[in-house]
Amino acid sequence: AQSVSQHNHHVILSEAASLELGCNYSYGGTVNLFWYVQYPGQHLQLLLKYFSGDPLVKGIKGFEAEFIKSKFSFNLRKPSVQWSDTAEYFCAVHNAGNMLTFGGGTRLMVKP
Amino acid sequence: EAQVTQNPRYLITVTGKKLTVTCSQNMNHEYMSWYRQDPGLGLRQIYYSMNVEVTDKGDVPEGYKVSRKEKRNFPLILESPSPNQTSLYFCASSLPRLAGGTSNEQFFGPGTRLTVL
Numbered sequence: 001a002q003s004v005s006q007h008n009h010h011v012i013l014s015e016a017a018s019l020e021l022g023c024n025y026s027y028g029g030t031v032n033l034f035w036y037v038q039y040p041g042q043h044l045q046l047l048l049k050y051f052s053g054d055p056l057v058k059g060i061k062g063f064e065a066e067f068i069k070s071k072f073s074f075n076l077r078k079p080s081v082q083w084s085d086t087a088e089y090f091c092a093v094h095n096a097g098n099m100l101t102f103g104g105g106t107r108l109m110v111k112p
Numbered sequence: 113e114a115q116v117t118q119n120p121r122y123l124i125t126v127t128g129k130k131l132t133v134t135c136s137q138n139m140n141h142e143y144m145s146w147y148r149q150d151p152g153l154g155l156r157q158i159y160y161s162m163n164v165e166v167t168d169k170g171d172v173p174e175g176y177k178v179s180r181k182e183k184r185n186f187p188l189i190l191e192s193p194s195p196n197q198t199s200l201y202f203c204a205s206s207l208p209r210l211a212g213g214t215s216n217e218q219f220f221g222p223g224t225r226l227t228v229l
Contacts, residue, residue, distance in 0.1 A: 100157060102154040
């Protein structure tokens with residue numbers, strides 16, 4: 001069965017620090033990859049997605065992610081975080097079937 | 113405004129009392145799904161529907177039912193709720209996969225926080 005792992009469950013950073021959140025998945029075939037963000041008390045919103053082509057994708061609010069096929073990874077990055085980035089971040093993988101599998105989430109707290 | 117709505121937003125009930133959580137989308141999306149969100153487990157898919165009258169089990173379907181009689185609505189039914197179904201539930205919708213298999217972004221509803229005593 002497909003699985004998605006986010007190894008960092010909680011991350012605390014100061015403003016202006018750089019961010020990298022890890023995401024690894026287990027499916028060996030063609031995948032579509034997503035990062036969603038959930039701000040406190042809100043529903044999930046799409047940050048960015050990878051379908052094909054350039055493995056470095058840019059999303060909203062200065063976020064980017066790099067797909068490394070050989071490592072089955074899709075890590076999320078941001079060079080300089082802001083207090084408003086405090087949220088929970090979810091990696092998700094859509095395989096050739098119709099199941100969308102989410103990772104366990106990473107709670108990010110940015111200290112002002 | 114394009115959106116996914118869920119009702120109720122909050123519900124406290126007792127074990128065994130049947131309940132339905134409604135989900136409706138106004139974007140004419142074919143694909144709809146239900147997830148539950150639990151701390152440390154992320155979102156797990158309960159059921160999904162590719163189109164009207166087409167539903168399939170996700171990762172954690174036990175104890176849940178769904179129906180898709182109309183394109184816009186995808187209610188989640190708990191025939192006999194139990195305390196382990198206390199969770200935050202999200203409905204989502206999207207367009208179907210494009211030719212070639214490319215997925216489309218899912219749009220999520222605001223969530224329904226369910227407590228089963």
